[in-house]
Amino acid sequence: MGKIEKAKTDDLGVKVSGSARAGHKVELAQKSALCKIFGTSDEMQANALLSHCLKxxxxxxxxxxxxxxxxxTFMLSVVRDLAPRDPVERMLAVQMxxxxxxxIRSARWLANTENIPQVxxxxxxxxxxxxxxxxxxxxLRKHRTGGEQRVTVQHVNVSDGGQAIVGDVKAGGRGGIE
Structure with missing residues (x-):
């Protein structure tokens, strides 16, 4: 397998270095870089969410x-790509x-097991x-769509004498007078 180069941190505008033991060092290309990743204007919240990514x-x-x-960097890029729009989405993006x-860590452990109980x-x-x-x-899908499901019909056949309805059709109980 070839060498994989680390993603450019310039894309994120954030570089995290160091370690948990020695302390993480966070370099920002712009003051708002973390806020942009987490989709918030609250710097304290963005810093806390960064901490939640590292823990x-x-x-x-x-x-x-x-x-x-x-x-x-991967964790931050995932959050950025999910483009959270509110506090629920921010927390869910970090969890995701x-x-x-x-x-992936668990899959690696599974691949390296040597006996049935470990497997x-x-x-x-x-x-x-x-x-x-x-x-x-x-x-996340339900939160973003308000829970509504949409079905798009790509192709409809209508036989001679048949009728097709174009528009929103809502399922309901028996018809009644409105």
Missing amino acids: PLKADEASDEHPANDER AATHVAT QAHYTGFNKLARTFAAQVEA
Whole structure:
């Protein structure tokens, strides 16, 4: 497998270095870079959300000493790409990024198991994390759409003598006088 270069931090406008033990150093291209990533104008909230992104990472996933495992920039890029629009979306985006990293970590552990009890334990954890991520995606979709579902019909055949309705059709009970 070829060498994978680390994503440019210029894209995010944020560079996180250091480690949990020695302390993380955050460099911002602009004062508002974190606010932009988290979709907020509140700098205190953006700083807290950055901290929440770093907390679930293992030491080797948030350290300059292990650049191949460093997930800090990835976590921030996921949140940025989800483009949170309100506090619920901001918190959910951080959870989704953390759940994804934990799912991949769990998959790695599963791939390196050597006996049946380990396989069962890691498979259970992986499965729960994967299902949690799917539930988070659905929660984000419902939050963004207000829970409404839309169905788009791409092709309709109407036979001779038939009728087609074009427009919003709402399912309801028996017809009545309105």
